[in-house]
Structures are given as structure tokens and as C-alpha cells.
Amino acid sequence: MSEEKKRLDEDGIVYSGKRISLSIRQIPGPAGQTRTHESVLFGEGVAVVPVYRSKILLIRQFRPSVGQSILEIPAGKVEPGEDLRIAAERELEEETGLSGGILTLMSSIWTTPGFCNERIHLFLSEGGDLKKSHPDEGEEIEEVLLLTPDEVWKRIQDGSLSDAKTVAGFLLYSRLNDRSF
Numbered sequence: 569m570s571e572e573k574k575r576l577d578e579d580g581i582v583y584s585g586k587r588i589s590l591s592i593r594q595i596p597g598p599a600g601q602t603r604t605h606e607s608v609l610f611g612e613g614v615a616v617v618p619v620y621r622s623k624i625l626l627i628r629q630f631r632p633s634v635g636q637s638i639l640e641i642p643a644g645k646v647e648p649g650e651d652l653r654i655a656a657e658r659e660l661e662e663e664t665g666l667s668g669g670i671l672t673l674m675s676s677i678w679t680t681p682g683f684c685n686e687r688i689h690l691f692l693s694e695g696g697d698l699k700k701s702h703p704d705e706g707e708e709i710e711e712v713l714l715l716t717p718d719e720v721w722k723r724i725q726d727g728s729l730s731d732a733k734t735v736a737g738f739l740l741y742s743r744l745n746d747r748s749f
Contacts, residue, residue: 581609587645610686614656615643617674617737618666618693624720624738625664625698626729628711637710639723640731641738643688656691662703664712669696674740679732690737692744717747 580593589609594602618625618641630637642663646655653671661667672692679686703709715723720738723729 606683608684608686610645610684612646612652613643613679613686613688614646614652614659614691615641615688615733615737616656616660616671616691616693617641617741618660618664618669618696619741620666620669620696620698620714623714623716624741625666626713626715626720626734627663627709628713629707629709638731639713639729640734643733646689652689653691656689656693660693661701663701663707663709665699665701666693666696667699669693674737674744677733677736688733690733690740692737692741717742 580591581589582592583590587610591607591609593605593607595605597603625642626639627642628637628639642659644655644659644662646652652673656671657667660671670693672694674690674692676687676689679688701709701712717738720729721742724735724738729735
């Protein structure tokens with residue numbers, strides 16, 4: 569582990585919870601001054617754009633942080649030491665029931681680097697077998713939807729699909745498949 573990473577992970581932690589930690593640190597500025605920087609420490613996550621029978625599989629679940637149910641692609645936290653592909657397969661199967669497809673890493677993104685170290689690795693899943701989902705305890709999937717790419721794009725445009733990782737993943741999928749809307 570680099571010294572910089574070690575410092576970011578250890579210095580200034582004022583709260584450690586089950587999923588996140590909060591760090592408040594003094595950061596040197598360019599002119600020698602210092603400033604306070606607050607960071608949410610989350611770490612690595614995975615998200616999967618599942619394509620099943622030419623449709624995109626989305627889930628709807630309540631997100632207390634925004635106070636509403638949102639449409640999104642399956643996603644979750646990578647456990648320490650866990651392989652990204654294994655994490656993606658796990659989240660996909662738990663949240664949608666889809667397994668056994670071809671899984672491809674499309675890209676990795678920082679979700680909100682101004683205040684959070686969360687990095688999500690975006691995968692594409694094609695094909696597979698669809699069975700009943702089995703979410704983690706405490707996780708409630710309200711609905712699993714199969715939408716055409718055009719329907720997904722319309723929901724992005726009308727604002728009914730506004731989850732950033734889902735929009736980014738869908739746009740990557742669209743670009744890889746030479747789709748324009």
C-alpha cells in the first residue's frame with residue numbers, strides 16, 4: 569500500500585460504520601495554507617449492465633439517502649480482497665436472479681471524487697439464465713424490469729432514471745454497441 573493511500577485510509581477518521589467511514593483532514597494548499605477536507609470513505613464497488621434477450625434488466629429499490637425508490641442497474645460493494653468479477657457476478661445474481669452470462673469489464677469511474685473515494689467498476693453482462701432474485705438481508709428489491717434500450721434512453725431523458733452509475737453504464741453499453749439515440 570502506498571504511503572499516500574495509507575494516509576488517506578488512516579488519517580482523520582471521525583466515524584466508521586458498517587458501509588462507510590468519514591474522514592476530516594487538513595490538506596495543504598498550493599500557497600502553503602491548509603484547508604479542511606471532508607471525505608466519505610467507501611472504497612470499491614461494482615455495477616452491472618445486464619442485457620438479457622436484447623433488453624436491459626433494471627431494478628427498482630428504495631434508497632433512504634435520497635428518500636425515494638429509484639431505477640438502477642444491480643450494484644454493490646466489493647468485499648476486501650474480493651475479485652471484481654466475482655463481486656459483479658454475486659451482485660447480479662442476488663439482485664436480479666441472472667447468472668451464467670458473459671461478463672465484460674467496460675470501465676471504472678469515480679462516482680463523486682469531490683467528497684467520496686467510491687470507485688465503481690462497470691461491467692456488461694450478456695445472456696445467462698434468469699431465475700428468482702435473492703437480495704441480501706435488509707435489501708429490498710421492489711421490482712425487476714426488462715426494458716428495451718430505447719425505453720431506457722427515454723427514461724433517462726424524462727428524468728425517471730437518474731442514477732449516475734446506471735446512466736454511465738448504459739451510455740458505455742450504447743457506445744460499445746454503436747447505438748445512437
